[in-house]
Amino acid sequence: MSGFILETQNLTKEFRGFKAVCDVNLRVQRGHIHALIGPNGAGKTTCFNLLTKFLVPTSGRILFNDKDITAASPAHIARMGVIRSFQISAVFPHLTVLQNVRIGLQRQLGTSFHFWQSERKLDALNDRAMALLAEVDLASFADTITVDMPYGRKRALEIATTLAMEPALMLLDEPTQGMGHEDVHRVTELIKKVSTGRTILMVEHNMKVVAGICDRISVLQRGCMLAEGTYADVSRNPQVMEAYMGTEAGAEGAHAQELEGAH
Known part of the structure; x- marks a missing residue:
């Protein structure tokens, strides 16, 4: 068995000609907390929906524990151990x-x-x-x-x-969305605590959370993989800075300061 619990190969989803997710190659290492980040509309939730088969890929493959699950049903994937939480509390x-x-x-x-x-x-x-x-x-x-x-x-x-x-793999969709500072800190510490012996893939907008607990980060922009690496790697990537700020050199310094401050 490979070191990657989840892998996508050229994962693509089109809606009437619009590519919401385009040739995404994502590899989540076993035992890691892996964040999927990006500006609004980057395709993060669509990607999550593809991984859990709430949406059917237009093309590409999804592998879980080296098994092709591209055609599997949501219920079958859940029985295999891929369990998802949602942006809205589902209790x-x-x-x-x-x-x-x-x-x-x-x-x-x-x-x-x-x-x-x-x-x-x-x-x-x-x-x-x-x-x-x-x-x-x-x-x-x-x-x-x-x-x-x-x-x-x-x-x-x-x-x-x-x-x-x-779960063998927990998918957390915006786990700190809408929370005050105290709750964000509590839930962040909780995720770190329960990650022991588990693998977590999370969509998260809060850079302090991402910086504090994630082993690896994938950045999406307009449905495509823009960058991947550690927090230090992606926080210094000029393309990532531009994607978040919407402008080039003038904004880069400000965003670098924001990202470094988050760490």
């Missing part, structure tokens, strides 16, 4: 925090997802659910109705439910 608002995590754990019972299982049967999952909540610092919220939780804590819960699916 059940009127269940407790513990009940949300138990839903993610039901696959382990071999009974699929039955929302009306007896409490006694689902209680068998409580120990593992509480361990996951402890991992994301939510053990004290176990009996809280999810709708009453602060936004940042809901995102932490979503990470817990993602972990409940035992």
Whole structure:
């Protein structure tokens, strides 16, 4: 097995002649936190949708653990261990925090997802659910109705439910979007914590988050791969600076300062 858990080969998606993703070659190394960044409209979310088969590629291939999954269904990919979170917090608002995590754990019972299982049967999952909540610092919220939780804590819960699916690869779509500074810091530390022994690919707009926790960064612009490397590599790349600032030399110094400040 190669060192890359996920690889795309000339991945392309066209919408009526417009190439939203164009010949993207992405390689995510096993055990890394890998960020996919770029200006608005760069094709980041489209790329995520292709990887999880919410969209079908126009051309190109997707390999997961060296297996071609280009034609696989979203459900099959999830069963293989590619689990995605979304920009909008996707939890059940009127269940407790513990009940949300138990839903993610039901696959382990071999009974699929039955929302009306007896409490006694689902209680068998409580120990593992509480361990996951402890991992994301939510053990004290176990009996809280999810709708009453602060936004940042809901995102932490979503990470817990993602972990409940035992992912080999976690795809996090804008995990800190819409958060205040305190929540951004908490969720960033949480991602770093849960990454141990796992691989994470994340779309993220916050450069401080990217600089602080990512091993490798891929930069998209207008659907194409613009640059790839460590944060130090891409933050000094003139093409990346221009893509983010929209102008050339005059803006480069300001953006370099911004990127360095983020680090």
